[in-house]
Amino acid sequence: MAVIIASVEPGSPAQRAGVAAGMGLVSINGQPIRDVLDYRFYMTDPLLDLRLETEKGPREVRIRKAEYDDLGLAFDTYLMDRQHHCRNKCIFCFVDQLPRGLRDTLYFKDDDSRMSFLFGSYVTLTNQTEEDIRRIIKMHISPINISVHTTNPRLRVEMLGNPRSGEVLDYIPMLTEAGIQVNTQLVLCPGVNDGPELRRSLHDLARYAPNLQSIALVPVGLTCHRDGLHPLRPLTGDEARDILDLSEEFNRELVENGGRRLAFAADELFLIAGRPFPGPEYYGDFHQLEDGVGLSALLRQEFLEELDWAEASDISRETSAACGTAAQPLLRELSEALTEKFPGVRAHVYGVPNRLFGHSVNVTGLLCGRDIIDHLRGKPLGEALLLSSVMLRHEGRFLDDLTPADVEAALGVPVRVVDGSGGDLLDAWTRG
Numbered sequence: 001m002a003v004i005i006a007s008v009e010p011g012s013p014a015q016r017a018g019v020a021a022g023m024g025l026v027s028i029n030g031q032p033i034r035d036v037l038d039y040r041f042y043m044t045d046p047l048l049d050l051r052l053e054t055e056k057g058p059r060e061v062r063i064r065k066a067e068y069d070d071l072g073l074a075f076d077t078y079l080m081d082r083q084h085h086c087r088n089k090c091i092f093c094f095v096d097q098l099p100r101g102l103r104d105t106l107y108f109k110d111d112d113s114r115m116s117f118l119f120g121s122y123v124t125l126t127n128q129t130e131e132d133i134r135r136i137i138k139m140h141i142s143p144i145n146i147s148v149h150t151t152n153p154r155l156r157v158e159m160l161g162n163p164r165s166g167e168v169l170d171y172i173p174m175l176t177e178a179g180i181q182v183n184t185q186l187v188l189c190p191g192v193n194d195g196p197e198l199r200r201s202l203h204d205l206a207r208y209a210p211n212l213q214s215i216a217l218v219p220v221g222l223t224c225h226r227d228g229l230h231p232l233r234p235l236t237g238d239e240a241r242d243i244l245d246l247s248e249e250f251n252r253e254l255v256e257n258g259g260r261r262l263a264f265a266a267d268e269l270f271l272i273a274g275r276p277f278p279g280p281e282y283y284g285d286f287h288q289l290e291d292g293v294g295l296s297a298l299l300r301q302e303f304l305e306e307l308d309w310a311e312a313s314d315i316s317r318e319t320s321a322a323c324g325t326a327a328q329p330l331l332r333e334l335s336e337a338l339t340e341k342f343p344g345v346r347a348h349v350y351g352v353p354n355r356l357f358g359h360s361v362n363v364t365g366l367l368c369g370r371d372i373i374d375h376l377r378g379k380p381l382g383e384a385l386l387l388s389s390v391m392l393r394h395e396g397r398f399l400d401d402l403t404p405a406d407v408e409a410a411l412g413v414p415v416r417v418v419d420g421s422g423g424d425l426l427d428a429w430t431r432g
Helices: 036-042 113-119 130-139 153-160 167-177 195-206 237-256 267-273 295-309 328-341 369-376 404-411 422-430
Strands: 003-008 024-028 047-054 057-064 073-075 144-147 182-188 212-219 263-265 317-324 345-352 385-388 415-418
Touching: 024 036, 036 130, 130 167, 153 167, 167 182, 182 195, 195 212, 195 237, 212 237, 212 267, 237 263, 237 267, 263 267, 267 295, 295 328, 295 422, 317 328, 317 369, 317 422, 328 345, 328 422, 345 369, 345 422, 369 404, 385 404, 385 422, 404 415, 415 422
Parallel strands: 144 182, 182 212, 212 263, 317 345, 317 385, 385 415
Antiparallel strands: 003 024, 003 073, 024 047, 047 057
């Protein structure tokens, strides 16, 4: 089946060869093209024979180009076909905990290995077949991020609600033995996959090193919209401390036996445990930033380094920053360090309670525009309000469909979106 070409870049190798929008791409060098992975993999050769479908029938085109140069074809979607829908019914699924009335795209559950490769999202492998795994290996698609949660096959079936959940664990050694780098995550639910089950999962996964790069330990996220769902509760402080202690014991054993650290706790786990964040050296190569592992340590390191290099001045500026309540202590620490070097700079930091999902959801990335507006109305905001870009990952909008412009209009203050780096935060606080 052909993939329809939406457009052809002017002057590109494909355009010079006579390929036009509306044609269907069937194969490259005899290899069927089903999606973006096939296209990207097979188009790298310098000599390409394209089989096309046109209104006048099949057509073959030969193209010569520099190796790895893009052909210049664009398609209706970045995947070139439909995104794979999740077939699981996880007991902790965040999408199942969303309130009604949000935009439709937020309710789509993806479980697509191509999204893992392209955008770093996590997959459970239950959508994959052995043929799919061989394709990943053949194309050397790496790294792959896998939501494991437990290596106990029976328990994984219970947690994911999919009868294939246990058997597909066998795909992990297939990938790592073939040289595919794998990052994993364990979403920890108290009384379910912590304690002895966590110990088992850590030691099982360690067998797949060195191509098993990391294991993220993430506390379960629970909203206030769980009516009719599996009974779960948040981790307690004692449980979080037990998890941190177990993971450190595991990492010490690895290092003592000539290996390296593999288990890394999410920032939120340290907050629940009431323990300070470790230094950047704890996180190695920061493989799991997108999973909230090491974001705080990296921000602190970058900010303080940039602040140390900055030349002191008599600049006078007042701003404000809104964040989740979990990030407020760190941002206040950084703002105090800022004022110590720049006495004329005043930075208000507001931790915004999450009313949309409930106060137990305290991360910055899940704040909505309405909660920010309601919490900040009437408070001193200064010359600008700083908001993290993680709040706006969905088409430049907050989860409740408001935009930064809506926040500006409601609060009467310019909004600056900060990309999350220490340098950008310092620049926003000092220069605007």
